[in-house]
Amino acid sequence: MQNFHIVYMDTHNNQGNFVFGLEFSSLSIQTDTQKQSFTMSLMSRSRQDEVNKMIEISDVGIYCHVLEEQQDPCNVGALGNGHSRDDHLVNPFSVTVSVLANKAAKFDGAPQYDMTVELSALALSVDEIQLTQILSLCDYFTICALRTKYGRYRPSQSSLSKRHKGWQRMWWQYAQNSVLADVRRRLKKTSWRYLKRRLNYRIGYVKLYRMKLELLQKGQIVSKDILQELENMDKECDIDDILNYRTIAEQQLQVVDASIRRTCEGDCELHFVQFSHYG
Secondary structure, eight states, X not given: OEEEEEEEEEEOTTSOEEEEEEEEEEEEEEEOHHHHHHHHHHOTTHHHHEEEEEEEEEEEEEEEEEOOTTSOGGGTTSTTTSSOGGGEEEEEEEEEEEEEEEEEEEETTEEEEXXXXXXXXXXXXXXXXXXXXXXXXXXXXXXXXXXXXXXXXXXXXXXXXXXXXXXXXXXXXXXXXXXXHHHHHHHHTTSHHHHHHHHHHHHHHHHHHHHHHHHHHXXXXXXXXXXXXXXXXXXXXXXXXHHHHHHHHHHHHHHHHHHHHHHHHHHHHHHHXXXXXXX
8 A cells, every 4th residue: 555645634723724644655464484484384283373464564654734824725635745744743754564373273263363563763742833723633523423413403504504493492402301311221220121122131231142152162053033133132222231142151151161062071981980891
């Protein structure tokens, strides 16, 4: 990848266009042949279980500056031509990341990764104007998040463009509905109906997820009905609840597997004793 550039422009308090940008000149991902050949010579199975990758990014820079009046906003994206080095929040630097993925040594079912990061000289510099714009940008993102959350209660844009009769009531209803939505959301989680619904979801999700794990253990195909039902429940449940339900299903399956192993071991010992007795 060559000449990557992300630009964000915003107007604040009629002070002109402020430009924020992230850029780098090149990005490459390749196999680290030296480490790969070394591990392959040590262990033959490393050819399948270990993968060495090297990621190199050159001239990474983050900048912020005021767009001049005579400057065309369409040309800001020209790498290295739209701003001076004094505008950089983070002066251009290069970074090399070495990643070792060990597929054999899994933790909770996921491969283990070993990463090494090497940076060239890293210099940060922020002036007062840049700091003001960074804080303004953070406020803007915060407002966007609130509008996403409470946008359904916000009056229409046409009614806000001018102060029509009753505009105070519109804003008051907007604030009231937003606060009540949070209150109802908190009270909902303490109601008996919610607790009953959550218990039913837990029982159903654990049952379906355990069936899925059992089928995968046996090398069988999981039916579309089970996958579709789990997907629907994933949309309805919180991520913390989903992780909790899956952990319960995995623990139940481990208990069953351990019980089966103990039963098999007991049967083997019994057969051995009987064989020794008759022998």
